[in-house]
Amino acid sequence: MTKPILVNDFLLLRNIVPLVDVRTPAEFEHGHVPGAFNLPLFSNEERVSVGTTYKQVGREEAILLGFDLTGSKWSGFIKEALIIAPDKKIGVHCWRGGMRSGAMAWALDLYGFDVYLIQGGYKKYRGWVHQQFEKTYQLQILGGMTGSGKTKLLQQLKAMGEQVIDLEDLAQHQGSSYGSMNKMVQPTQEQFENNLADKLKGLDNHQRIWVEDESLTIGKRSIPNSFWHQMRGAPMIDIKVNLQLRVNSLAAEYGSLDKNFLMESTEHIRKRLGPEQTKYAIEAIMEGRMRDFVKIVLVYYDKTYRTGLNKRNPEKVFSLELNDSAIANQAYHLLNFTVNTHITNG
Structure with a gap:
């Protein structure tokens, strides 16, 4: 049985019905669509x-060519579909x-x-993706200078049951000239948006959602404008961490990276760093x-962080000093500060 279904309705079934x-x-x-399987007809x-046949000769000839090309593939399609959806x-x-x-x-x-046949296909899904960024979210921005441990703090908050969107993980980039860490490969802009929309779908937009402070771009990927403007207008907790702790943390993180990668990345910021400091x-x-x-x-x-x-x-900016090196204690301190300071996105 084939059942036509709207994208919104099918996404509610994603945990039990695989998508090809x-x-x-x-x-x-x-x-x-995140989690979808590729079963290409062509x-x-x-x-x-x-496509060329369709444009130059006609629809019927293109259909016949399509059947010629797929004629021997159909049993394979069905066998693959059985593996995906037994x-x-x-x-x-x-x-x-x-x-x-x-x-x-x-x-x-x-x-x-x-068979659930998605009406409007992937094009309709992309429309749904953009709709997610137009929704209003109760964002709580976590700021702090480079090396303050914001990503680890977000991970700890998530482990404690808080709602978290890790934009750098979705973009596969840590946001600086060294952000690829010489190993991460960024998704396409379109896939980044799909992944972000998928994460937002699973959250309660009426409850607090933690997001790290970011510029509009993360590496070569751009945060969707409507969502980024919400980020800029949301309250931010600016965590203050001792400079030496930041230096030690970054030195340990960068110390294992290839020296050529570090030097090439440093050259990328020569104009802003200055020739002598470079x-x-x-x-x-x-x-x-x-x-x-x-x-x-x-x-x-x-300097760049202070400018932003x-x-x-x-x-809407609240400063918080975090002197405890234990990440769990930092998270508890942060949550207590949020409650005691009555920080709300309103």
């Missing part, structure tokens, strides 16, 4: 051939809910699957003096 995306591998890689090259309940979509998903739904239905920083990297290197670049990053902080509404 029948678009090409290239389309899927560019952006897909290869990247085959889709180009079908109980024979499955969701299917293509770009606009047209011929590709319709053909796959027909074949799976014929074999005995219960020279000293690179010398420190080459000689393994990580603390000296960190102290030099922190001058730039601290000054653009916020001072009435």
Whole structure:
């Protein structure tokens, strides 16, 4: 049985009904519903051939070519679908809910699957994604200078039952010139947005949601404008951590990284760091003096942070010193401060 279903309704079933995306591998890689499986009807090259035939010859000829290209694939499609959905309940979509998903739904239905056919396909899903960023959220921003341990603090808050959005994890970048840590690969902009919308979907937007203070861009990815403007207008707790603790933390983190990566990344901020300080920083990297290197670049990053902080509404910025090195104690202190200071997003 094939049942047409709206994107919003299907997303409520995602935990029990797997979703297959029948678009090409290239389309899927560019952006897909988080957790979806790629079961491409056509290869990247085959889709180009079908599209060219559609434009230059006509619809019927393109359909015939499509059947020629997929003729020997159908048993394989069904076998893969059985692995993905052994109980024979499955969701299917293509770009606009047209011929590709319709053909796959027909074949799976014929074999005995219960098929949920997503109306409007991935295009409709992308509309849903943008709608998530327009919603109002009770954001609580966690700020602090580079090396203050904000990410670890967010992770601890999440472990304690707080709602948390880790934008740097979603963007696979730590936000600075060194943010890729020489290993992280960023998703496409479209996939970053999909992942963020998926995280927001699972949260109660009427309850507090912790988010780290970020600029509009994280590496090469941009936070959706409507969500970022909410971040800028939300109350922020600016945590203060001893400089030496910050230096030690960053020196330990960067000390294991490839020296060439660190030097190349330092060169990227030469204009802002200045030629002399860039020279000293690179010398420190080459000689393994990580603390000296960190102290030099922190001058730039601290200045950048203060500039961003000054653009916020001072009435919504609350300073908190965290002197305890135990992350659990820091989190409890932060939560108590939030309650006692009556910080609300309103």
